[in-house]
Amino acid sequence: MLDSLGDKVLEGPGGVAPPEVSTVHAGIIPLLDCAPLVVAAEFGFAEKYNLRLEISREQSWASIRDKVTIGHLDCAHMLGPMVIASTLGIGHVRTPLIAPMALGLNGNAITVSNNLHDRLIAAGLNGGDVLSGARALKAVIDADRAAGRPPLTFGVVFPFSAHNYELRGWLAAAGINPDFDLRLVVIPPPLMVANLDQGLIDGFCVGAPWNAVAVEAGVGEIVATKSQIWHNGPEKVLGVRATWAAAHPHTLNALIRALVEAAQWIEQPENRLAVAETLAAPHYLGINAPILAQAMAGDLPGRTPDGIISDPDFITFFRDHATFPWRSHAAWFAEQMIRWRQIDQDTDVCALAEQVYRPDFYRNAVRPLGLSLPDADWKSEGTGTSRGRFFGDAVYDPECS
Amino acid sequence: MSDSKLSIVVIDEDPVRAAILMDGLAEAGHAEVALIDDVNNLLKKIFAIDPDVILIDLENPSRDSLEQMFQVSREVRRPTAVFVDETDRAMTDAAIDAGVSAYIVDGLKKERVNQIVDLTISRFNAFSRLQSELSAAKTALSERKIIERAKGILMQTRGMSEEEAYAALRKTAMNEKKRIVDIASSLVTADRIAS
Numbered sequence: 216m217l218d219s220l221g222d223k224v225l226e227g228p229g230g231v232a233p234p235e236v237s238t239v240h241a242g243i244i245p246l247l248d249c250a251p252l253v254v255a256a257e258f259g260f261a262e263k264y265n266l267r268l269e270i271s272r273e274q275s276w277a278s279i280r281d282k283v284t285i286g287h288l289d290c291a292h293m294l295g296p297m298v299i300a301s302t303l304g305i306g307h308v309r310t311p312l313i314a315p316m317a318l319g320l321n322g323n324a325i326t327v328s329n330n331l332h333d334r335l336i337a338a339g340l341n342g343g344d345v346l347s348g349a350r351a352l353k354a355v356i357d358a359d360r361a362a363g364r365p366p367l368t369f370g371v372v373f374p375f376s377a378h379n380y381e382l383r384g385w386l387a388a389a390g391i392n393p394d395f396d397l398r399l400v401v402i403p404p405p406l407m408v409a410n411l412d413q414g415l416i417d418g419f420c421v422g423a424p425w426n427a428v429a430v431e432a433g434v435g436e437i438v439a440t441k442s443q444i445w446h447n448g449p450e451k452v453l454g455v456r457a458t459w460a461a462a463h464p465h466t467l468n469a470l471i472r473a474l475v476e477a478a479q480w481i482e483q484p485e486n487r488l489a490v491a492e493t494l495a496a497p498h499y500l501g502i503n504a505p506i507l508a509q510a511m512a513g514d515l516p517g518r519t520p521d522g523i524i525s526d527p528d529f530i531t532f533f534r535d536h537a538t539f540p541w542r543s544h545a546a547w548f549a550e551q552m553i554r555w556r557q558i559d560q561d562t563d564v565c566a567l568a569e570q571v572y573r574p575d576f577y578r579n580a581v582r583p584l585g586l587s588l589p590d591a592d593w594k595s596e597g598t599g600t601s602r603g604r605f606f607g608d609a610v611y612d613p614e615c616s
Numbered sequence: 617m618s619d620s621k622l623s624i625v626v627i628d629e630d631p632v633r634a635a636i637l638m639d640g641l642a643e644a645g646h647a648e649v650a651l652i653d654d655v656n657n658l659l660k661k662i663f664a665i666d667p668d669v670i671l672i673d674l675e676n677p678s679r680d681s682l683e684q685m686f687q688v689s690r691e692v693r694r695p696t697a698v699f700v701d702e703t704d705r706a707m708t709d710a711a712i713d714a715g716v717s718a719y720i721v722d723g724l725k726k727e728r729v730n731q732i733v734d735l736t737i738s739r740f741n742a743f744s745r746l747q748s749e750l751s752a753a754k755t756a757l758s759e760r761k762i763i764e765r766a767k768g769i770l771m772q773t774r775g776m777s778e779e780e781a782y783a784a785l786r787k788t789a790m791n792e793k794k795r796i797v798d799i800a801s802s803l804v805t806a807d808r809i810a811s
Contacts (some may be wrong), residue, residue, distance in 0.1 A: 277679040306683060374684050387779055401684030402661070403677045415657055554782060556760060560796050609779070614790065 218512035222382030233465035238267040238323065239362070242279045242291035245405055245500040245528065247274060247423040247510055247530060248319045248451045249292040250490055251538075252469035255477035259492050263476075264469035269501040270496055273404050276373045277307075283454060289463075290470065291473070292318060294377035296548040298571050302457075305558055306374065313460055314545070315576035320537045321444035322530035323378055323586050324426040324515070327418035328411055331367070332436040340438060342524070345606045349389030349444055356396050370402040370419035371409060377450055380551035382420040385444055388606050392398050394555075398553040408573075410555040414475045422450070423510040423530055424502050431506060437506065443530040446604035447535050449544035452572075460576065471580035473540050487511045536589050538577075543593040543613040545572035553561055592616070623648040625667040629655065637671060659685055681754060759797040766800035769807050 241256075241333050243249035255261045256268035271288070273279045282288040282302055292501050298312045325348070327335065338351035356367065371379040383393045402410050411417045413433040418565055421426075425433045429435040453474065460467050481490050491508035494500045500507065509515070510530060517524035531537045545568035554560040581588070595612040597605030605611060624646055628634040634651055641649045650665050652658065655678040662685070663671070670678060763785065772783035785803075789796040 274677045275673045275679045277683055278674055281674065373680050384779075388777070390777065392778070401681045406677060409656075413656070544729050559761070560759070 219447050229325065231491060232465040232468075234265055234320060235463045236466050237265065238269060239271045239273065239289045239296075239466060239470060240287070242271050242273045242282055242288045243499070244276065244292055245502075246292070246425075246451070247387070247507060248532075249496070249499070250321050250481050251318050251474045251478045252292055252453075252533065253494060253499055254481055254490060255473040257482065258470065258474070258489075260480070261470075265471060266466070266469050268470075269331075270379075270499075276376075278309065279454075281513040283312065283456060286456070289459060289596065290453055291453040292451055294373055294376045295452050295544060295551065296377065296380070296571060297363060297373065298452060298454050299545060299548055299552065299567060300375040300557075302567070302571050303558060303562075311457040311570075312454050313457050313571055313573050313576070314454055315460065315467060315538050315573045315580070316538050317449065317540050317544075318451040318453060318474070318538070319531075320447045320531040320535065321442040322423045322439045322441070322510075323381060323420055324529075325382060325418060325420045325439045325444075325501075326411070326426045326429050326435040326437050328414070328416075328435050329433075332416050340465045342519070346385070346388055349385050349391065352386070353389045354390050356391060364475045366397045366468040366497075367417040368398040368415070369594045370400055370407055370416045371423070372421055373401055374405075374557065375552070376547070377448065378420040378422070380548065380555070381441060381444055381448065383551070383555060384606050385439065388609070391615050398459055408432060408434060408467040412532055424506050426501070427500060427510050427515050434463060437515055437524060440526050440529055440560060442531075443528055443604075444606060446528065446601055447531065447537075449533065449548070453538060454547070467576065468580040471577060472584060475533075475581055475584065475586070478533040478538050481511075483530075486513070493550075513586050535572075539589055540572040540577055541589075541592065541593070541594060542568040542572045542574060542576050542615065543611075546593070546594070546613040547611055563612060565613070568613070568615065621648070622646060622668045622673065623650075623665065624669045625650050625652060625665055625668065627652045627655065627672040628660070629653055629676070630673070633673070646807060655680065658682070762797055762804055763800045766803040769803060773807075 233269060241252050243252055252268065253270055254520060256270050256350070261268040273282065273291075277296060279288070279291045280297060283291050283293075284301065284307075284557065292301045293314070295317075298314045299614040300306055303309065332340075334429045335348055336357050337356040340348045340351040343418065357366075359367070366601060368431075369382065371382055372377065374387075379399070380398075385396075386393045389395070400416065402416070402419070404421050404425050407416075407419045407421045408429045411419060411429055412432065418438075426437050430437060441450075453471075456465065466615060471586070478523050480486055488504070491504040491511065495504040495508055513525060513527045513529040515524045515529065546564050547563040549558070549562060549567050553560050553562060553564070565593075578588055592614045593613050595609065595610065597610040598612075602608070621627070624641060626634055626637045626641075626649065627635065628651070631653065632651060638649055638651060653659050655676065658678045658681060662709065670682070766785060767778060767781040770776045770784060771778060774781075776784065785796050785799055789799045792799065
């Protein structure tokens, strides 16, 4: 086990003060990136910091948000944009939430029905070009409209989600207007595959392992992964109420340390199987361990000669600062909320990002662990080493800081 | 204030709890009550019934879909009561303190069902009033149209994609410290003069 602090827990100023409460209640949605919370609870990382982490599997993102809002849960596996929406009071009662750490990068994919996949291939989809699928989809949509057929329907997991904005951005990059050219509906992750199977939707964008589950079940094919669309793109975060964080600074520190160390441990290839077998339990994901272990390794089932799409960065738990809450990620989410008319176009994106994503809390908590930390809290996308890996060759500069 | 002509939908997959709700509503004089006990294709079913009020369990997996439906279309927005089937005093108090108005966090008794419906409708009406006042004041719709038109002009005259057009507007607004709608409006005016 990678153990940055050894077994000794420092006490006193500058070190690790004991948590204010001994038990922390955390909610999860059955998705692979809830792993840091489950592993911290099951493999002793929480205990190392004198915490008992109680995990409960929740039925919907709305339920997660509501239970955190009313204090039934202390923290949760949350969608990054949901933290922003709750803070602004969009779609529900206004409750300031913060994201003091991220729970990983990438992990989504866009999957379509077998029938639509055949049509996309005929229209030019090729695995080497991430936007070829969207361009092929544009051709299919145009053909359907000319023939008077009803628009296609795609599923996303929540209105305020990386999945929604990522799918919209991918579609828009090929000239598809996601609000007019097709229908977008919200479906919780565990119900996505059944909806595709019954023909109620033609495709979806959802987190691991549900894309692999759809392909294994023979009901769909993956056309693009998040890491291909946006390499090291943001995903879930740890969401807590701002008031809870203020009242429990030491508990939050302990929690962040336990989760970061759990993430580091999850990413070691030799631990994959243990993580997969733990998450496979019905009270967590209820999915076969081999599918989970393969997704962690970046091996996805697909209609290729060897039946495997290999994407080594399919999901990232720790490396490349995967647990760091970049303020530029929050700014990008807020920009998408403006772009797709969910929030007021005059919203101060930079101030909002500073309010909700809290790298200051993260830095403070992990400093004693001796891990490498980014120099800045903001970064641009599609530049430098990530050129050509952000919605094709798009560029994002948050223009904050 | 309950109106017995109200059309009410109960979304619940638990037959025992659904029966309590349906009995409570019937005893309170509501005749038009429909039960959806299978959430497959939920939105289509709700559209078909077109209810005045929706009652749904907090734990129901379809709540995310329901919220999206209300996000997208104001016309289909309905008063929705989210109920919790447990008597948990602490949770009740927390919900009230947090202002989560739609919650009825008290043991689910059929005598209380009608009260739930009343409370839900009155809160929904108050919220809707606030919303419509806000939107009237802001004329968000016309602003959006101006931005759409400006984007269209850029896309046609400069061959930009929708994304590039929006980015150009945003960048200009930032540089000139103006609102995007103001930049868009000048562009639309300039285009009208030029053509």
